[in-house]
Amino acid sequence: MNRPFTRRLLAYAGSAVLGLAGAFVLASPAQAHHTVVTAKAKCTPNEWVISWTVENWDTQMSATLQVTANPDTPITNIVDGATLPGKTKNNKGGKLYGDQTVPLSTTSADLSITGTWTNGVSATNTGHIDLDRTNCGNYKADVTGSARCDAESGTWQVTWAVVNKHYTDAAVAKIVNNPADLKFSGTLTDGTWTPLADKTQVVGLADGQSIPGGATVNATQTVPGTAAGARLKVKLDWNGGPGSATPQPGAAEDTDSSEIAFEGACIKNSPKPSVTFAVDCTGVVTVTLINAAEATKAATFEVTGADGWTSGPVVVQAGEKALPVTVPAKNAKKISVTEGGVLLPGGEYTPEVQHCDEPSPSPSGSPQPHLPTTGANVTLAVVSGLVLIAVGAVIFLLARRRRLNLTDV
Structure with missing residues (x-):
């Protein structure tokens, strides 16, 4: 009795299924x-x-x-x-x-x-x-350091870097130098750590200093050349201090430290100056400037004499050949020698009076000049005359003894 209705229902259902299937087929590529x-x-x-x-x-x-x-x-x-x-x-x-x-x-x-x-x-x-930038980075401190020997001063030059590892929130810094704290800031000498006595020795970082988010603060420290190491401990506080963008009450603080071991001792470069003096008989003084071979730095001398005379700066490199400086006699009454502006030991000199020997003439290799010889040879004539006189005297004596008559002869 209900067959027409049933057939219509089935027809509607079939149409719906076909429509949905067509829609699915058409929509499937997209x-x-x-x-x-x-x-x-x-x-x-x-x-x-x-x-x-x-x-x-x-x-x-x-x-x-x-x-x-x-x-x-x-x-x-x-x-x-x-x-x-x-x-x-x-x-x-x-x-x-x-x-x-x-x-x-x-x-x-x-x-x-x-x-x-x-x-x-x-x-x-x-x-x-x-x-969300409030989640950027971490509430962490990071401290690193490096050191070099400054041979001109004989000290270690230490560079510290303190980083706020949260990228947005500023932090307030504090240098920890309390010896009761583990790894306090200080220096190592002869195996013993000594706390940092004066925080101002760390130049560029101070208690209460604000470090912006993500920023790095660089600081320097001068340490004696005899030290074996240095350490810096810093606490960063994000608890709403100056410059904090988003205060984090409670637990937003962190501490970090860095320790540097120095290699050997840092010894200051220095010259090894000395001086000698020599004077001649004219009063001229020769000042010899010396910088020994074991020196590690050039020596800068200055020689000063009387009446304002000066050599000006004279530089002698380490181990270089000794350098003579001549001081004129009129300025050599009193001489002083300085190196680096400091009077040298034995660097003052007053010359003793010297006497010069009279020079003797040197023998000549050529005959001395003389007047030319003219006329008879006088010496020969004189000798001949003396001989004749002697002969005459002998004859006279013989004649007298024999009583000879000279006229008879």
Whole structure:
């Protein structure tokens, strides 16, 4: 009796099923062709770095992308015209990765991807991420240090770096030098740690100083060259102190320390100066300036004489040949020698009076000049005369003895 009604009901049901099936068939390409856009973010002291991933649906077809980003800052790899690869037969791959940087003040980011597949079907999908900079970084302090020997002063020059590792909230610093605290600030000498007596020795960091979020404070310290090490301990407090953007009552404080072991001793460079004096018989003084070979620094001498005479600065390098300086006799009555502005031991000199010997003439290699000889040889004549006189005297004596008559002879 109800067959006509039943047939009509079945007809309506069949039509509905066919309609739904047709709608599913027509809609399936659009529903199947899609991308999945996801993001992760990490912050630095000044910006966010967002890592985007665009994933293809379960197909081996590739797609050409059109990209819209908000904020509109560049994204690596994910750009207009980029190709999104298809997946492999085992449903692997099919992803494109890119990084985007945005200011730290950014609160969210969106990425819209329109993909057009090789079969001509297009689809648009978006990704979103919220950014909360109050979660950036950690409420942590970080202290590091390094040292070098300054040979000019013979001291260790230490450089400290104190970092506020929370990127947004400022912290208030305090140098810990209480010996009751573990690893207090101080110096190591002969195996014993001595607390930092004066916090102002750490130049550039002070108690109560505010360190902005993500900032680094650099400080310096001069330590004696005989020390074997140095240590700095700092507490940072984020509990609503000056400059704190978001006070964190209760537990927002942290302490860190850094310890440096020095290598050997830091010995000051120094010259090894000495001086000698010598004077000649004219009163001229020779001052010899010496800087010994074991010196580690050049010596700067100055020789000063009477009446304002000065040599000016005279530099002698370590181990260099001794350098003579001549002081004129008229300025050599009193001499002083300084090195680096300090009078040298034995650096004053008053010369003793010297007498010069009279010079004797040197023998000549050529005959001395004389007058020319003229006339007879006088010496020969005189000798001949004397001989004749002697002969005459002998004859006279003989004649007298014999009583000879000279006229008879």
